Amino acid sequence: MIYFVYVISLIAVYGVLTISLNLSVGYTGILSVAQAAFMGIGAYSAAILLTQYGFNFFSTLLVGMAAAGLVSWGLAWATLRLKGDYYVIASFGFQIIIYNIFLNWIGLTRGPFGIRQIPAPRAFGFAFLGPVKYALFTLGVLAVCLWVARRVGESPYGKVLRAIREDEAAAASIGKNVSRYKISIFMVSAMLASVGGALYACLITYIDPFTFTIHESIFILALVIIGGSGNVYGSVIGAAVLISIPEVLRFFDVPTTVASPIREVLYGALMIIFLRLRPRGLLPERITSGAMHR
Amino acid sequence: MAFWLFLQLLINGIIVGSLYALLGISFTAIFAPTRIFHFMHASVYVFSGYFLYQFAMRWGWPLPVSILVAMLLAGMMGVLAERVIYSPLRRMGAGSMEMLLSSFGGYVILQNMILLIWKSDPRTVKIPEFLKNGIPVGLLTFTPMDIITIITSGAALLGIALFMRHTKVGKAMRAVENDPMGATIIGIPTERVRFVSFFLGSALVAVAAAFIVMDKGLEPTIGINAVLVATVAMIVGGVGSYSGAALAGLMIGIAENVGIWQIPSEWKNTITFCVLVLFILFRPRGFFGHRMTRYEG
Numbered sequence: 001m002i003y004f005v006y007v008i009s010l011i012a013v014y015g016v017l018t019i020s021l022n023l024s025v026g027y028t029g030i031l032s033v034a035q036a037a038f039m040g041i042g043a044y045s046a047a048i049l050l051t052q053y054g055f056n057f058f059s060t061l062l063v064g065m066a067a068a069g070l071v072s073w074g075l076a077w078a079t080l081r082l083k084g085d086y087y088v089i090a091s092f093g094f095q096i097i098i099y100n101i102f103l104n105w106i107g108l109t110r111g112p113f114g115i116r117q118i119p120a121p122r123a124f125g126f127a128f129l130g131p132v133k134y135a136l137f138t139l140g141v142l143a144v145c146l147w148v149a150r151r152v153g154e155s156p157y158g159k160v161l162r163a164i165r166e167d168e169a170a171a172a173s174i175g176k177n178v179s180r181y182k183i184s185i186f187m188v189s190a191m192l193a194s195v196g197g198a199l200y201a202c203l204i205t206y207i208d209p210f211t212f213t214i215h216e217s218i219f220i221l222a223l224v225i226i227g228g229s230g231n232v233y234g235s236v237i238g239a240a241v242l243i244s245i246p247e248v249l250r251f252f253d254v255p256t257t258v259a260s261p262i263r264e265v266l267y268g269a270l271m272i273i274f275l276r277l278r279p280r281g282l283l284p285e286r287i288t289s290g291a292m293h294r
Numbered sequence: 295m296a297f298w299l300f301l302q303l304l305i306n307g308i309i310v311g312s313l314y315a316l317l318g319i320s321f322t323a324i325f326a327p328t329r330i331f332h333f334m335h336a337s338v339y340v341f342s343g344y345f346l347y348q349f350a351m352r353w354g355w356p357l358p359v360s361i362l363v364a365m366l367l368a369g370m371m372g373v374l375a376e377r378v379i380y381s382p383l384r385r386m387g388a389g390s391m392e393m394l395l396s397s398f399g400g401y402v403i404l405q406n407m408i409l410l411i412w413k414s415d416p417r418t419v420k421i422p423e424f425l426k427n428g429i430p431v432g433l434l435t436f437t438p439m440d441i442i443t444i445i446t447s448g449a450a451l452l453g454i455a456l457f458m459r460h461t462k463v464g465k466a467m468r469a470v471e472n473d474p475m476g477a478t479i480i481g482i483p484t485e486r487v488r489f490v491s492f493f494l495g496s497a498l499v500a501v502a503a504a505f506i507v508m509d510k511g512l513e514p515t516i517g518i519n520a521v522l523v524a525t526v527a528m529i530v531g532g533v534g535s536y537s538g539a540a541l542a543g544l545m546i547g548i549a550e551n552v553g554i555w556q557i558p559s560e561w562k563n564t565i566t567f568c569v570l571v572l573f574i575l576f577r578p579r580g581f582f583g584h585r586m587t588r589y590e591g
Contacts, residue, residue, distance in 0.1 A: 031391055033398075078571050081578070085331050085390055086533075089525045090574065093567040096522055104560045214518060215405075218398045225395055257413075261406035268402030275396050276382060 029165030040212030042194025057121030072190030114208030228281025311547020318527025336517030372496025532580030
């Protein structure tokens, strides 16, 4: 039962992460493989501030979001002028650098030893102790993220994002400041990812650099694609499906050294199969406005 | 003294850089004609390292034979990737984003196959002792292995240059790169050209992998760094320019090694990335290429 609640929390955490990436990949067409880096920034901010400085959880969230926002602004400013395929290379390089920082800046992150005993969030004198309370808390955060992402998607701002995705030059030609839109949504996406990272750190209670590699970024990308890029509910479904199915493997008697590669082969294969047979994912994007027929 | 140290680092940089040049060219040979961002190149790189390990260390084959067979197998993996993953997508009319995403999927599958077959422990491919003995020249030292590395990569680079300029297939590759539609219209078998470019690029990456693995050892994760170097070399050199990619690879090798003078070696990747960002900011067309920033047709 506890285990079931834990899986629910994990799905909620990955739901937040997937929604965050969906904002840039699905809405705007900025393909990025650096989401795990921003997730890591949030996770490390939470872990360091909670364990060493006794911050309260919500202020660590704010610090993590500020850090992720600042870093993503720098990255976006320097590299978002690149065309799609080349931008991926920049985000890929960036992902590797952030991983290197987590691994090698031992004074700050304890490097490969990781940070242990990350406490549960507490706010207003109420601690979200115990798996059930924490699961409710993550589901609450997920609901807020869903609401924000939907509002962003349906707003005029979100429509400009989709216009940029479909035809960047056309969006620019009707007077939209394409760079500003891209940079801002990229920052929002990074900040949400840092929230997901902080939730992750408090759920697992232990983090190390090996969680925040490019493989994690690709995994989140797979969740976006399989769930349906451009549809935030799809992101939650994608996370639910891809996290719960492999958990079933635990009930069979497979050693971990074999089970975890098999799990990953499964999602790699699903990613390819979906792109071939159902490229728009489990829940395809729905366009609400009549002006946006494709 | 500082001068000799600098010179030694510079020479080390050139040796590593010649392999990076191969990496850059191997990625360009695939990307330029097909426009596929072949991320699985990372896994092909690691696989060829493990092939070499399997043949040379476990089965005791002689090294040159092992390298040649690893090249052949790597080339076949490249062709297989095109055949199984990219070509069906292309027939569906999928764009470059779908290709790249599928490539990530393929990468994940191959990486985990490596874990299942060879486990994640670090491995080494031993080379004969006499190849590692330093020969002092003034205050500098070389090993025979360094010289073999330079000669091999130089020969491979020269071979590619001649192949692209003077053979029918090489010319076809450049034609497809320039204008795939036009090339099809005048009767170039674009499908087959793509297979050739995948085979060529993947076999080349096996050469680089072999030398890097013999020097630094083997782990399942090393492919990521190789692809970072390869893609940065391609961009900095100017996409589509083989000599540019080679030159940029050389430059990254030198920058990394001379950088060690002042910067701890775990930040090598950071140096590579900074080279990329500087080029994006100040010379987005790379050494010899076309613009790659937005609003280009």
